[in-house]
Amino acid sequence: MLSHLRTIPLLPLLGAAYLILVGRHHSRRAVHHIACMAVGAALVVSADAFFFGLPALVKEGGLTDVVGTWFASGDLRVDLALRMDALSGLMCLVVTLVGTLIHIYSTGYMAHDKDYARFFAYLNLFCGAMLLLVLGDNLPVMFIGWEGVGLCSYLLIGFWYGETANASAGKKAFITNRVGDLGFLIGMFLLFRAAGTLDIPALLDTARGGGAVLTATLWWGQPVAFWAALFLFFGAAGKSAQIPLYVWLPDAMAGPTPVSALIHAATMVTAGVYMVARLGAMYLLAPAALAIVAGVGALTALFAAVIALGQNDFKKILAYSTISQLGFMFVGVGTGNFAGGIFHLFTHAFFKAGLFLCAGSVMHALGGSGDITRMGGLAGKLPWTTWVFRVCWLAICGVPIFSGFFSKDAIVAGAFATEVFGPRLAWVSPTVGAGLLAAALGTAFYMSRLYYLVFTGECRADTRGHLHESPIEMVGPLVVFGLGAFLAGMAGLPPAVGGSRADLIGHWLAPAVGPPLEVSSGFEWRMMVASTVIALAGIGLARLFFGGGAREPARRFVAALPRLVAVVRSKFFVDEIYQWLVVRPLRGLSRGLFVVVDRILIDELLVGGWTFLVDTIGRFLRLVQVGDVQRYLAIFAMGLAALVYVMARPAAPSELKIRIEGRSAVVELGDREATSGKLDYGFDFDGDGREDRSGPSPNATWSYTRPGRYRLRIRVTDPQWSTARTIERTIDIR
Amino acid sequence: MTDLTLTVLIPLLGAVVVIATPRGDRTSRPIGIVVALVSLVQSLLILRAFDKSIGAFQLETDRPWVPALGIHFHLGVDGISLWLVLLTTLMVFLTLLSPQAMGLHKTRSREFIVAMLVLETGMLGTFLAIDLFAFYVFWELMLIPMYFIIGIWGGERRLYAAIKFVIFTLVGSLLMLAAILYLYAQVHAVTGQWTFDYATWATITLPRGPELLCFLAFTLAFMIKVPLVPLHTWLPDAHVEAPTGGSVILAAVLLKFGAYGFLRFALPFFPLAAQQTAPIIAWLAVAGIIFGALMAWVQDDVKKLVAYSSVSHLGFVVLGILVLSDKGIQGGIFQMLAHGISTGGLFLAVGILYDRRHTRQLADFGGLWKKVPVLGACFLVLVLASAGLPGLCGFVGEFLVLSGTFTAGKDWRASGLSSPMFGHPALLAGLAATAAILAAVYLLTMYQRVMFGPLDKPENRDPQVRDLGLRERLVFGVLVLAALVMGVAPQPILERTAASVQALTASYRDRLAEAHANPDGPARRVIPGQRPARPTTAQAERARPSR
Numbered sequence A: 001m002l003s004h005l006r007t008i009p010l011l012p013l014l015g016a017a018y019l020i021l022v023g024r025h026h027s028r029r030a031v032h033h034i035a036c037m038a039v040g041a042a043l044v045v046s047a048d049a050f051f052f053g054l055p056a057l058v059k060e061g062g063l064t065d066v067v068g069t070w071f072a073s074g075d076l077r078v079d080l081a082l083r084m085d086a087l088s089g090l091m092c093l094v095v096t097l098v099g100t101l102i103h104i105y106s107t108g109y110m111a112h113d114k115d116y117a118r119f120f121a122y123l124n125l126f127c128g129a130m131l132l133l134v135l136g137d138n139l140p141v142m143f144i145g146w147e148g149v150g151l152c153s154y155l156l157i158g159f160w161y162g163e164t165a166n167a168s169a170g171k172k173a174f175i176t177n178r179v180g181d182l183g184f185l186i187g188m189f190l191l192f193r194a195a196g197t198l199d200i201p202a203l204l205d206t207a208r209g210g211g212a213v214l215t216a217t218l219w220w221g222q223p224v225a226f227w228a229a230l231f232l233f234f235g236a237a238g239k240s241a242q243i244p245l246y247v248w249l250p251d252a253m254a255g256p257t258p259v260s261a262l263i264h265a266a267t268m269v270t271a272g273v274y275m276v277a278r279l280g281a282m283y284l285l286a287p288a289a290l291a292i293v294a295g296v297g298a299l300t301a302l303f304a305a306v307i308a309l310g311q312n313d314f315k316k317i318l319a320y321s322t323i324s325q326l327g328f329m330f331v332g333v334g335t336g337n338f339a340g341g342i343f344h345l346f347t348h349a350f351f352k353a354g355l356f357l358c359a360g361s362v363m364h365a366l367g368g369s370g371d372i373t374r375m376g377g378l379a380g381k382l383p384w385t386t387w388v389f390r391v392c393w394l395a396i397c398g399v400p401i402f403s404g405f406f407s408k409d410a411i412v413a414g415a416f417a418t419e420v421f422g423p424r425l426a427w428v429s430p431t432v433g434a435g436l437l438a439a440a441l442g443t444a445f446y447m448s449r450l451y452y453l454v455f456t457g458e459c460r461a462d463t464r465g466h467l468h469e470s471p472i473e474m475v476g477p478l479v480v481f482g483l484g485a486f487l488a489g490m491a492g493l494p495p496a497v498g499g500s501r502a503d504l505i506g507h508w509l510a511p512a513v514g515p516p517l518e519v520s521s522g523f524e525w526r527m528m529v530a531s532t533v534i535a536l537a538g539i540g541l542a543r544l545f546f547g548g549g550a551r552e553p554a555r556r557f558v559a560a561l562p563r564l565v566a567v568v569r570s571k572f573f574v575d576e577i578y579q580w581l582v583v584r585p586l587r588g589l590s591r592g593l594f595v596v597v598d599r600i601l602i603d604e605l606l607v608g609g610w611t612f613l614v615d616t617i618g619r620f621l622r623l624v625q626v627g628d629v630q631r632y633l634a635i636f637a638m639g640l641a642a643l644v645y646v647m648a649r650p651a652a653p654s655e656l657k658i659r660i661e662g663r664s665a666v667v668e669l670g671d672r673e674a675t676s677g678k679l680d681y682g683f684d685f686d687g688d689g690r691e692d693r694s695g696p697s698p699n700a701t702w703s704y705t706r707p708g709r710y711r712l713r714i715r716v717t718d719p720q721w722s723t724a725r726t727i728e729r730t731i732d733i734r
Numbered sequence B: 001m002t003d004l005t006l007t008v009l010i011p012l013l014g015a016v017v018v019i020a021t022p023r024g025d026r027t028s029r030p031i032g033i034v035v036a037l038v039s040l041v042q043s044l045l046i047l048r049a050f051d052k053s054i055g056a057f058q059l060e061t062d063r064p065w066v067p068a069l070g071i072h073f074h075l076g077v078d079g080i081s082l083w084l085v086l087l088t089t090l091m092v093f094l095t096l097l098s099p100q101a102m103g104l105h106k107t108r109s110r111e112f113i114v115a116m117l118v119l120e121t122g123m124l125g126t127f128l129a130i131d132l133f134a135f136y137v138f139w140e141l142m143l144i145p146m147y148f149i150i151g152i153w154g155g156e157r158r159l160y161a162a163i164k165f166v167i168f169t170l171v172g173s174l175l176m177l178a179a180i181l182y183l184y185a186q187v188h189a190v191t192g193q194w195t196f197d198y199a200t201w202a203t204i205t206l207p208r209g210p211e212l213l214c215f216l217a218f219t220l221a222f223m224i225k226v227p228l229v230p231l232h233t234w235l236p237d238a239h240v241e242a243p244t245g246g247s248v249i250l251a252a253v254l255l256k257f258g259a260y261g262f263l264r265f266a267l268p269f270f271p272l273a274a275q276q277t278a279p280i281i282a283w284l285a286v287a288g289i290i291f292g293a294l295m296a297w298v299q300d301d302v303k304k305l306v307a308y309s310s311v312s313h314l315g316f317v318v319l320g321i322l323v324l325s326d327k328g329i330q331g332g333i334f335q336m337l338a339h340g341i342s343t344g345g346l347f348l349a350v351g352i353l354y355d356r357r358h359t360r361q362l363a364d365f366g367g368l369w370k371k372v373p374v375l376g377a378c379f380l381v382l383v384l385a386s387a388g389l390p391g392l393c394g395f396v397g398e399f400l401v402l403s404g405t406f407t408a409g410k411d412w413r414a415s416g417l418s419s420p421m422f423g424h425p426a427l428l429a430g431l432a433a434t435a436a437i438l439a440a441v442y443l444l445t446m447y448q449r450v451m452f453g454p455l456d457k458p459e460n461r462d463p464q465v466r467d468l469g470l471r472e473r474l475v476f477g478v479l480v481l482a483a484l485v486m487g488v489a490p491q492p493i494l495e496r497t498a499a500s501v502q503a504l505t506a507s508y509r510d511r512l513a514e515a516h517a518n519p520d521g522p523a524r525r526v527i528p529g530q531r532p533a534r535p536t537t538a539q540a541e542r543a544r545p546s547r
Helices: A007-025 A028-060 A086-109 A116-135 A139-157 A164-195 A200-208 A224-239 A248-254 A257-266 A268-278 A280-284 A287-309 A314-334 A338-366 A383-397 A403-417 A428-455 A472-492 A504-513 A521-546 A552-560 A562-569 A571-624 A629-648 B004-019 B028-049 B079-097 B109-128 B132-153 B158-191 B208-225 B234-241 B244-254 B256-269 B271-297 B302-323 B326-357 B373-386 B393-406 B408-414 B425-451 B470-488 B491-517 B537-543
Strands: A063-073 A076-084 A217-219 A656-661 A664-669 A680-684 A693-695 A699-703 A708-718 A723-733 B058-066 B071-077
Touching: A007 A028, A007 A086, A007 A116, A028 A063, A028 A076, A028 A086, A028 A116, A028 A504, A063 B326, A063 B393, A063 B491, A076 A086, A076 A116, A076 A139, A086 A116, A086 A257, A086 A268, A086 A338, A086 A472, A086 A504, A116 A139, A116 A257, A116 A268, A139 A164, A139 A224, A139 A248, A139 A257, A139 A268, A164 A200, A164 A224, A164 A248, A164 B393, A164 B425, A200 A280, A217 A224, A224 A268, A224 A280, A224 A287, A248 A257, A248 A314, A257 A268, A257 A314, A257 A338, A268 A280, A268 A314, A268 A338, A280 A287, A287 A314, A287 A428, A287 A562, A287 A571, A314 A338, A314 A403, A314 A428, A338 A383, A338 A403, A338 A472, A338 A504, A383 A403, A383 A428, A383 A472, A383 A521, A403 A428, A403 A472, A403 A521, A428 A521, A472 A504, A521 A552, A552 A562, A562 A571, A571 B271, A656 A723, A664 A708, A680 A699, B004 B028, B004 B058, B004 B071, B004 B109, B028 B058, B028 B079, B028 B109, B058 B132, B071 B079, B071 B109, B071 B132, B079 B109, B079 B244, B079 B256, B079 B326, B079 B470, B079 B491, B109 B132, B109 B244, B109 B256, B132 B158, B132 B244, B158 B208, B158 B234, B208 B256, B208 B271, B234 B244, B234 B302, B244 B256, B244 B302, B244 B326, B256 B271, B256 B302, B256 B326, B256 B491, B271 B302, B271 B425, B271 B491, B302 B326, B302 B393, B302 B425, B326 B373, B326 B393, B326 B470, B326 B491, B373 B393, B373 B425, B373 B470, B393 B408, B393 B425, B393 B470
Parallel strands: none
Antiparallel strands: A063 A076, A656 A664, A664 A699, A680 A693, A680 A708, A708 A723, B058 B071
16 A cells, blocks of 8 residues: 555545535534545655655656556557656655645634635645646646646635635636646647657656757757747746746735645745756756746846835735745756755745744734734744744744755855856856845845834734734644754755765755755855855844834835835736736737627628628519519519520521531531521621621532631521521631 | 447437327426436447447448438447447436526426437437438438527527527538538449448549539538637527527537538548648637637626637637547547536536526626535536646547647658648647636636625525535536546547547548549549540541541
8 A cells, every 4th residue: 555656645635525525514623634634644655655665766766656547649648657756755745744734733723714624625635736746757647736736726715715806816826827837738748749758757868868859959949958948947937936927926825824835835836846856857958948947036036035025914925935935946946956946945845834824823813914014022922933933034034054044055056156057158157146145135134024023023913912822733833844944954964064975855866856066165165154144134134124113214215215115015016017918908809809700790791791681682582572463464474575585596506517628618507497497597608797698598508719717607597586696616728 | 239220219219209298397307318318328338339449330230221322321330429429318318307408498398308309319310320311311400409499498589599500500511411412423423333321432532623622511511510710600699599408418519510520521531622721720720719718708698608618629629630640639539528528517507507596697696606515616627627627528638639739740740741731730739728728717707706706796695596406416416527537537538539540540641642642633533424525516627637
């Protein structure tokens, strides 16, 4: 049983199915026992596979489990296949661990919600989908999970569907993800067309072997690998909320806070990073694509950090912070430093989930409000929450010995040290590195602003009377995340600090994503000092501005630069720009097309035109049919006359014989009427317009004086009806 | 029990029995349901008897019908028609089972059941006939009960919609009839026998001009049926006005005949003409995919929205077929089945909403999940299936069609035919794939406006807005289960279509290669009916030795 990887995603999926079908009829206790046990069992199975099954096989590609053929047609064959290698195993462990903790936390947070069963059904469904995404051994199976987590995200953001805003936020998330998924699809097709397979190990083998099919030029002088990588990254940008598709994540905070912690911080949004790392070997074939990944990552990291400076909603700040941290991760994988990116993903899962759960705890205590201008001084009231928050805050700021310090440092140092871009794009490396340092300063500042405004100074909340720490089922997971946020960095100490074997994660991941990036010891130390200085500078500056509540320097800053502050607060109007540039024009176009094409062109003109034509003819014919006998008689007479005219017309001669005898031409018309003698004939033999012979005889002879080509014209007249016909022939006389 | 004649005749016999019952639905409905169930079970027996390794027709029955004209009652099933037959019997059964089939009409339910059963015979016969005459008879037979279903049990503008439906369809099918008669004569000219036998017809190669004309005649009939933009405007009207049961059958089964006809007749009979026009039709299909989706987005009437989504989804089917590769065609067939389940289900859900609220305007709904959670959940699954979420039925077909289109150039080169049929297959696929985004946009917008948001309208709080009853739960349970199973385990279906599709593409490529090898027209099979033009008298004169 434990050897089957399929058990891992199946357990939460079965939990979800059970809760959807009959969960409503169970007690809350039963519901959360089922849900927590489903995920907890998945954690146990993953841990068993990870610690006991995997190590022996990690060099050979890990554990696999093929359930069967999903679909096959022509040369395309997709198996329902799962694989746990170094990378997916680690990811699997993170997902089930964080998932289990957040399930437990949710039993407290959602305790009073009336849709308890539905919530846990969705959470279980999410875990199942996420595990499919992680374990999928080919891109389509990964895509099931990929879209599945998007679906759960949609359902959970809009969990409180009674508010239109929540439902709309869910829809926005799903549709934005779908935009990215288009890239994922096209990337898959490109790879399939080039390599003939969608199995990830086969693709990676092709890529590692140099992959002529992947390096062949495709469009605009760039190889297949570049385009596939680019399109897949577009998908990753959707899922992992990068420019230009990040807009859904801040809105996604409409969902319950445990959801934000699980889906929109620790697991789902990191799927894009994971996918790029998973396909790392292919990305390495296309340095230009890597440069784009790193560039977009750095830009997003900086941009989101700037927006976060101006927000006043607890969860929105954390959302922008997540976008920014995901940017860091993309710089990691985009600089070929896959282990670094995944290491930051690992530590971020702890400290960001911790931060969100703290936000949940604070909002729980305050009765749901997330406005940080109406908080303050909570440090004494919520001791556990405060301590965990402090740890996570210092971790995300990158203060030494906290986890974020090491992982962020691994990415920044890697960004400067990487040589993956080659000589032509070498400038990318210091540029993104510098961008990250700036983003790190911004991060330290806005996170510290958040800390000081929420936890220090005077309490500005309305409900200060009954502030209370959260129950044990919420505090327990909080503390675990706090410990993780503190300690997780130990898993990836740089060689400069802990010796050559200290980078546990780097070495563990090497079989899956290649050896860790080499950074010289001296440079490593200098980077660590610089990071520390930046982190402390950010914290210090924030303390100056916001220590114990918004201070004089902060007010003066806002007063000095009101325009800038307004633009940052309104998030650079990106949502509005999308609305006016994409959504409204497209909708207007659709409406216009509907009216013009469907209503007017097709229905009115084409369909209506035909019916109008038939109708008009009918109306016209109706004029004839009026029941007036005299008119009928007149029409009858006219018809009869026409008929007689046609019938009595001299018929075409059934036989026309022209014989040439020397210079004479003999014409014989074998006419039916010819024998009756009723018709009159005229023959013009030389084509001069005058009739050379005429009379009742159908036969005539003419002798030519000169050889040559002559036009012969024969007239047949019926004197009774005075109708005539003419027959023409050309003859040659030699 | 696996006689195909039975398959076709059971519903018709059932209809005769139902006519004999008293008015109303006390006795006629149970009988109708039982007949439909027998029909479904019988088609399941056919599925069991079906041998997936054979690409040709199976379980054939061949009885002389009008021997003097070479007309046979000749039926056979292959991988292409097998699942469509099952879809037909399943959907008719579910339609008769669901209490909302007649919309808001409460009278003449006996006649409705008769119409449905006759319609079922027509549909099954059309899928199974491999004699062109029988095919045409069944093809037209479908039209009549559907005309009555829309015209009698429809909404306010039912007559307009019914007549529009009939005229559109008839225009196409009359041209097809002309082409059939021409082919009948040509087949006689080549083989010396008067026959409507499908297999014989499929070996005839026509001269280029007539081939193109006949292809266009067939294609027009099929394009209207699919429907392909710009011949689609009968569909939204027919759907909106038809009663729920009519809409379900129209979407789930009737629309499939266009694509089926393409596969069964247009490609094998006219390979070269199909290849020449494929790029045009493929672009029309992609235009339809995007156009239908954009149109669906701006509809205020739920039913019209779903109708336009059909236009979009069936564009995928046509695109897949015209790619003319195994992936594309199998994907197209799968998409037909998936669309039958998901869109048929959506129409049923819309019908239930209409039954509860007596309105179809999106603006009138809102927050209904609180009132009808079970319907909400089933509706959501069907919406997601329709949007092509992997793991549900809509994904596999779309994925195969898109990957087939994307790799069309490569596949055709691999088969040795440097086919110029698609200049930019990747572009076609990329454009078609945008439908994945648009489908999410219009379907989720619809879903949100119906189910989410505040429950603030008093009509929606009315106790009359109740959740699914037992029979409705059964119907939706089957549909949801089918959507799930087809999404997770599509292989049993694909497996059984594979051999027939391979046979089709292989023979298509052979005939095409032959046609390309003889660019001046058919070489081996000269059509004796084509006499050389008679020389004029003067030419005859000149030819004669002069004295």
